[in-house]
Amino acid sequence: MGKADILKAIKKNRPEELPIPSLDFPASTGQDLKMLFQERLSAGGGEVIFAKDSLEAEELVKKQVGDYQYVAGAFEKLNTLDLSAIHDPHELELLDLAVFEGILGVAENGAIWVNEDTLVHRAAPFITQHLVLLIREDQLVDKMHEAYKRLRTQDYGHGVFIAGPSKTADIEQSLVIGAHGPKSLLVIMLPPSQD
Amino acid sequence: MSHPSEAQKFIKNENRVNWHDESLWHVREKRDKAANLFPEWEQLREKASQIKAHSLSRLDHYLEEFEKNATANGIKVHWANDAIEHNEIVYNIFREHGVKRIVKSKSMLTEECHLNPFLEKHGVEVIDSDLGERIVQLAKETPSHIVLPAIHKKRMEIDELFQKHLHTQPSNGDAIYLTAAAREHLRQKFMKADAALTGVNFAIAETGEFVVCTNEGNADMGVHLAPLHIASMGIEKMIPRYEDLGVFIRLLARSATGQQVTTYTSQFRKPREGTELHIILVDNGRTVQLGREKYRRSLHCIRCGACMNTCPVYRRSGGHSYQSVVPGPIGSILSPGIDMKKHASLPFASSLCGSCSDVCPVKIDIHQQLYAWRQDITRETNEEPSKKFSMKLAGWLFTHPNLYRKAGKFGRKALKILPRWMVYNSLNAWGKQRELPEPPKQSFQEWYQQNRQKNG
Numbered sequence: 001m002g003k004a005d006i007l008k009a010i011k012k013n014r015p016e017e018l019p020i021p022s023l024d025f026p027a028s029t030g031q032d033l034k035m036l037f038q039e040r041l042s043a044g045g046g047e048v049i050f051a052k053d054s055l056e057a058e059e060l061v062k063k064q065v066g067d068y069q070y071v072a073g074a075f076e077k078l079n080t081l082d083l084s085a086i087h088d089p090h091e092l093e094l095l096d097l098a099v100f101e102g103i104l105g106v107a108e109n110g111a112i113w114v115n116e117d118t119l120v121h122r123a124a125p126f127i128t129q130h131l132v133l134l135i136r137e138d139q140l141v142d143k144m145h146e147a148y149k150r151l152r153t154q155d156y157g158h159g160v161f162i163a164g165p166s167k168t169a170d171i172e173q174s175l176v177i178g179a180h181g182p183k184s185l186l187v188i189m190l191p192p193s194q195d
Numbered sequence: 196m197s198h199p200s201e202a203q204k205f206i207k208n209e210n211r212v213n214w215h216d217e218s219l220w221h222v223r224e225k226r227d228k229a230a231n232l233f234p235e236w237e238q239l240r241e242k243a244s245q246i247k248a249h250s251l252s253r254l255d256h257y258l259e260e261f262e263k264n265a266t267a268n269g270i271k272v273h274w275a276n277d278a279i280e281h282n283e284i285v286y287n288i289f290r291e292h293g294v295k296r297i298v299k300s301k302s303m304l305t306e307e308c309h310l311n312p313f314l315e316k317h318g319v320e321v322i323d324s325d326l327g328e329r330i331v332q333l334a335k336e337t338p339s340h341i342v343l344p345a346i347h348k349k350r351m352e353i354d355e356l357f358q359k360h361l362h363t364q365p366s367n368g369d370a371i372y373l374t375a376a377a378r379e380h381l382r383q384k385f386m387k388a389d390a391a392l393t394g395v396n397f398a399i400a401e402t403g404e405f406v407v408c409t410n411e412g413n414a415d416m417g418v419h420l421a422p423l424h425i426a427s428m429g430i431e432k433m434i435p436r437y438e439d440l441g442v443f444i445r446l447l448a449r450s451a452t453g454q455q456v457t458t459y460t461s462q463f464r465k466p467r468e469g470t471e472l473h474i475i476l477v478d479n480g481r482t483v484q485l486g487r488e489k490y491r492r493s494l495h496c497i498r499c500g501a502c503m504n505t506c507p508v509y510r511r512s513g514g515h516s517y518q519s520v521v522p523g524p525i526g527s528i529l530s531p532g533i534d535m536k537k538h539a540s541l542p543f544a545s546s547l548c549g550s551c552s553d554v555c556p557v558k559i560d561i562h563q564q565l566y567a568w569r570q571d572i573t574r575e576t577n578e579e580p581s582k583k584f585s586m587k588l589a590g591w592l593f594t595h596p597n598l599y600r601k602a603g604k605f606g607r608k609a610l611k612i613l614p615r616w617m618v619y620n621s622l623n624a625w626g627k628q629r630e631l632p633e634p635p636k637q638s639f640q641e642w643y644q645q646n647r648q649k650n651g
Contacts, residue, residue: 002274003262006430006478010255013486018252021245023438025235040455089420090386108233108445109455122467123419126412126459144456145441152437157268157465158419161444164458166412170327170343172350173218174370179326180378180385181412181459 025145033107033140034189041110044164045177046185054134057188061099061132064186072124073099074134083120092121098128102135102187104150106161108143112187113151115159122158126166131182133162138192197540202512211349216510218346223504225453226554243442244558247495250434251485257400257433258476264403265474268465273475278308281477285310285392285425286317288473292423294389296320298381300407300414301328302394303341303498304427304477306520310392322384324413326377333360339514341521342451342500347513381413391417395428395474396497397443401436404464405474408447408457415461424466425473430481431494443497446556450499484532489567493528495557502551502561508544517541524551528564531572539576542568603638610634 038048051057058075065071065078072081072095086092100119102112112133116122125131141147151159166181177183206212230236250257262272275281281304289297297314299305299321311321311332323332327344331337333356338344345353350368357363357373361380366372393414398405405426407414418424434443448454466472484490503509503523514522519530519538527541542565545551551561592599610618611634619626637645 002276002280002478005276006274006476006482007255007258009478009482010258010430010485013482014254015252015488015491018249019245020249020435021242023242023442025238025441044454044456044458093382093386106456111456111460121419123416126415126419143441144445145438148438148441156462157467159462159464160415161456161460162458163456163460166410167458168326168374168411169452170325170330170345171353171370171373172348172368173221173343173346174350176370176374178378179374179411179413180324180381180416 023145025143027142027146031107031142033142034137036107036142037105037110037140037189039110040108041164041185041187044110045167045175046110046164046187048187048189050189052191054190057134057190060186060188061097064130064132065097068096068130070094071097071099072128073097073132074101075099083124086121089121089123089127092123092127095124095128097130097132098124099132099134100125102133102139103154104147105135105140105187106142106144106147107140109163111147111161111163113147113159113161115154115156117156125160125162126181128182130184130186131162131165132186132188134188134190136190136193196518198512198516198518198544199540201516201518202544205513205516206511212511212513214349215347215513219504219510222343222452223501223554226450226501226504227453229449229453229455239442239446240556240558243446243497243556244492244495246434246439246442247431247557248492251431251491251494253435254430254433254485257435258430260400261398261403261433262476264400266403268403269472270403270463270466271471271473273473275475275477275479277479278477281308281427281475281479282310282313284475285427286314286319288423288425289314289319289390292389292471294319294423296322296384296388297390297392298322298324298384298388298413298417298421299328299392300394300409300417301325301344302392302427303521304394304429304479305392306338307479308427308477310427322381322388324381324384324417325409325411326374326413329377329381330356333357337515337520339522340500340503341498347515381416385416385420388417388421390423390425391421393418393424393426395426395432396447397440398428398433398474399435399437399440400433402464404462405432406440406444407461407463408444408459409461410452410454410458412459415459418463419467422470423473424463424470425475426463427475427477430476430478431496447497447499450501450554450556480533484529487532490528490532490564492559493525493532493561493564495559496525496529497557499556501554501556505550505554507546507548507550512544517544524561524565525555525559528559528561528568531568535572536576539572542566542572600638600640607634607636607638 104113165185166179168179330345339347354368448457509523530538549562
């Protein structure tokens with residue numbers, strides 16, 4: 001019923017076919033992507049720290065851990081919670097800190113793409129009180145157009161661009177960090193992959 | 196009920212009007228900064244407009260392609276002709292799953308369908324999880340802006356509201372304290388929800404996926420915890436290609452709030468293991484609007500709210516004065532398409548300055564459509580008798596040049612010598628809350644004749 005009616009009404013009312021534009025946007029103009037990324041993510045309430053290798057990154061995360069009880073993610077030695085042993089995502093409620101590897105970063109808006117392959121649980125980067133994302137310089141692209149070109153071939157059930165801690169300005173336009181999700185986002189930027 | 200009479204209620208409090216005006220203008224300024232950061236902004240708007248125009252011209256094809264691909268991904272696709280069908284589809288799914296409590300992220304479509312009262316009538320607890328929407332829900336109001344639902348509320352009002360409903364301490368309107376209280380309150384709701392509802396910002400035919408953008412992360416908190424996710428979308432949200440997302444994501448947040456991008460751009464392709472994912476494609480008048488050539492482009496709208504933030508009338512009359520789910524300039528061209536009589540005053544709630552069209556990221560000719568609606572409405576409905584009479588009188592005067600000149604001369608004299616009460620009274624809307632300009636000494640024609648003679 002609904003489908004047939006809607007399709008019929010569209011066929012009757014739509015205009016003649018109009019052309020679809022090609023999307024040829026200029027590529028990067030030689031900007032320093034990692035500095036631009038840092039500037040844009042900071043504007044969105046996140047923090048970027050540069051690390052020289054993954055050992056240094058782990059040290060940085062260790063500092064973040066402080067007295068947090070429940071930690072999960074990329075650095076096994078620091079984990080107190082095994083994400084793959086959890087079946088009901090509601091159990092993630094106690095998560096203090098989660099650390100994930102990003103797949104791609106976008107310099108123009110400071111967003112990092114992650115999907116459930118690395119997250120294990122879709123809810124994890126939202127329900128955790130604090131979030132750390134790792135990204136390598138060679139995973140940065142300049143604009144969203146390039147990001148979607150690279151993601152085209154990815155197979156995912158759910159993926160998300162994250163561009164800061166959870167935030168709101170719904171009370172008289174005052175910006176408050178930590179609406180429902182993480183109260184902080186730290187991005188650790190690593191040098192290009194050596195492989 | 197009309198826009199002018201509703202707006203009167205809002206403008207009674209001049210301080211509040213000024214505060215509202217300035218808050219929104221501030222958002223408009225942030226949008227300008229974001230749009231001026233790179234050179235291809237205008238090119239992006241043009242491409243976005245072309246993609247939407249193309250998509251609408253093949254909408255039947257793309258909806259079917261979306262259905263095919265989404266179904267292959269494991270998403271259950273439903274079609275609804277109108278609000279009633281939409282609400283019934285939602286409730287039937289709920290009944291099957293024994294759903295009693297749901298959390299909902301922002302969806303103007305479900306507002307349009309009046310889903311909340313429908314579900315509540317059937318005993319389902321509905322919690323709006325966007326902070327602004329939760330605030331207006333607790334206040335038993337409707338959103339006054341599509342991106343900033345509680346923009347009309349003062350912090351002290353929210354403080355009192357939370358004291359009553361969330362048992363907070365008086366905090367003198369401390370936004371950090373109040374947000375933290377809402378966070379705790381809503382976390383409990385997220386943990387207990389049987390289902391989560393979201394809207395849809397974009398749906399991609401090519402991949403059978405859809406995108407939901409938020410800053411708070413409330414949509415994701417809801418759907419990644421609950422065993423059931425239902426997404427509702429108007430059929431005009433369809434875009435053809437995956438790469439088209441690059442254009443729209445770059446435009447949306449910059450136009451809406453001046454951010455580079457929303458904190459979360461969440462893309463759904465398959466249901467989470469062991470859960471169900473449904474999407475409802477809703478017409479509810481959109482195919483009719485598609486058939487109206489003059490107003491077709493209103494279906495390009497991506498609900499960024501930029502036209503509201505820039506509109507001098509919206510900023511000073513408040514969203515509620517429009518008595519329409521989508522207020523402001525875009526609402527004033529969408530709503531008469533749904534119910535012309537009810538919304539007959541909206542296209543007149545504009546100075547036709549064109550600022551809305553200038554900021555629109557998908558290049559809708561909003562002010563042109565407002566003007567077109569005025570003509571259609573005047574033709575088809577009974578205009579206010581006083582306006583009709585004065586328009587007739589003016590029309591007659593304009594066709595009699597001698598009389599027109601005499602009337603002008605008389606008017607200029609009269610304004611100078613008449614006592615104040617005869618000029619500033621209830622018959623003269625132009626004299627309300629402002630002084631009339633000083634009447635000129637002579638008309639342009641008189642001036643021209645004089646100077647022409649002088650200078651040869």
